[in-house]
Amino acid sequence: MKFDNIIIGGGLSGLTCGIKLAEQGKKCAIVSSGQSAIHFFSGSFDLLSKVNEEEVTNPLESMKALPDTHPYKRVGLDKIERLTNDALHLLVRSGLNLTGQADRNHFTLTPMGVMKPTWLTLSDFTSFDNKDSFPWKKAVILNFSGFLDFHTLFIKDGLKKFDVQAQIKNVSMKQFEAIRKNPSEMRSTNIAKEFDKENAIDEFAQKANVLSDGFDVVILPAVFGLFNKTIADKLKEKIEKPVLLLPAIPPSVPGIRTQITLRERFQELGGTYLLGDNVEEGVFENGRLLEIRTNNHGDIKFEADQFILASGSFYSKGIVATHDKLYEPIFGLDIEGDSDREKWFDEKIFNDQAFMRYGVKTDQNFRAMMNGEPVENLYVAGSVLGGANPLKEGSGAGISLLTSLHAAEQILK
């Protein structure tokens, strides 16, 4: 089966790459081994939140202080600003409603009740300009009775620092009794599915309006709009007070909606999305990857002019560590990382961990290295790249989006 481009990995990076290439008329396929990390999406894409332990105000400016091995530096800071605009426009064209700018971080309130700097925030959530103040004085935190994945006390405690008086109240409705029967299934996506049917929203809004009497703002878990894309907006219309949604424990309802939106955009552009399949190996000739073999398709191989590896980091098994080695499991590509296991990690878990920076080795055009030579038509994008500690820097989504666009541009050149 022949495509122009095949992308290995169906997460944020793979989808961004696929959408960009398909928008330019390329016939693309994405092979994804299962649902992606967008299912854990907090609702905000970070670009750069911290450098050298210092909080970042202007990510574009602060990138200058990053090491030369960092993916942003390797893409080139002269290109990054344009790519951040391109990324935002690509996401908006796909149907996501996002706000934010690359030269000035805004803040969102986390479920721990802390203000966190970020780049782009989904319209479900509230962006704040200032991290030191909260615009409302009296907040009611509403939760669903029996829903254990929304930790209201953390929020209440966090809000105390802003001198906000918060009160926690629970809502019970017969629409949720069925899922409550099974305590392990009282989770955000199942609540969202009830709201999707549109027979719970009016009653819930009514209750919220009664319970929020005397308060300035209503804080709710983000469990609105899984497959139904209009519910979150409808809710905000029906509730009289301002509504502040906060992420609950994953799987994330706005995250799954985001994944579906991006996947649908890719498919509408003619892209082929193969879910639940694994790439097993590739056929190389003269420094080129000719075709790949997948588990589901066996002897029917997938050919392409260019391939993009966007298979994620350790968690997604884009790279694998065993007791004695680090490797890239699909093609056996060269790895940027230490061969001495002792150097992989710091015993203090909150310290900067070296393994976070490990990834597939590439040349300056982001082509994968294999046995010391670049593979002419195999590009690498997203967290499988290495060179960054997204956890410490708050740079994971930015790296995925920008390196994918960069890889796509190399192909489109």
Place this chain on the structure above:
Amino acid sequence: MKKEIFEPYNVSDNNFEQCVKCTICTVYCPVLEVNPDYPGPKQSGPDGERMRLKDPEFYDEALKLCLNCKRCEVACPSGVKIGDIIQSARIKYSKSKPKLRDMILANTDIVGTMASTFAPIVNTAVALKPVRKVMDSVLKIDHHRMFPKYTGLRFETWYRRYAEKKQQEFDKHVSYFHGCYVNYNFPQQGKDLIKVMNAAGYGVHLLEKEKCCGVALISNGLIKQATKQAKHNVEAFKKSIVDKKMPVISTSSTCIFTIRDEYPHLLGVKNEEIRNDSELATRFLFRLIDEGKLNLVFKKNYKKRIAYHTPCHMEKLGWSIYSTSLLKMIPGVELVQLESQCCGIAGTYGFKKENYQTSQEVGKPLFNQIENSKVDFVATDCETCKWQIEMSTSSKVHHPISILAEAIDVEATMKLWQK
């Protein structure tokens, strides 16, 4: 002496240790959404397995509510065989005995043989309301269900009488696993397959006595019988694939999925020698076209708007792309790809009175998609999806191979390879 504690008894064949508790599988479970009595794939699968390995008493009979659609496995980012864990647990621990009703539904072979022998009587009888009411109250087969009509002339009989001789005229040959539905209910699908394969230059042969793939036996807990039939089929496949070098093709996605994947995973019946050469006719044809070994010529006047529904086992196989690619090759076809969702029937599951409501609610989003798609008909590779969609929507359903049979210009196609 006390038994040594460290024994492989607490190690699972089905990699439940890989589960990181992300709960993504529960989002895509079609049953959990409509039936809260089902504990969901994570609880029933990897979480429950951990407990059951300690003590089988933790087995929960509610696991029988699983449709075995495998959508949890397709969604799992960690590659856990959640569906297999659940089905294996049912096989290993369930104490509930199959009822008479379950045996009737599961034994598609025996029931099919009897019913097709008396087809006119059976078809009239099971269509009668009073009969359906009795089946509902006595057997607990839901009265809403219409049984697919049984044919008076079985596919195998038709083949021997009218088609077998002609198949020798071809240079290349395949065997056809027709399955129960084609044999007892809908021989036309088998005839369509022969038409298309003959046009492509292949003679079509039957296996040396095929038996039902056993999918319904597995889901109804009749494991001994399923294993026996699986072993029989693997031997029959071997005679074709290994001895005669003839690949086996089928038109039923569930039969082929069961033979390829459920035989080794659930029944422990080895199939390595035959697995790669047992596949769907759509995949077989696609490969030929992809490799430039076959060209299909289509009729100029064929014009249809068709919606493709991905059956659960096609989703798991990842093979719907072959069916849709073939349909897209027909110049007059406008193809609407329906969002992949379970239709709810899951073989014999939806026939059972206690599952009827769940079955229809699971299918509702798909039925809505179909009604809104404004197509001439729906295409799908699974016969039970066909029954469910035809019963629950205003749309007719055709197999991709039957659509090809209708759209192909047989003579012009044959001319391309006849010299």
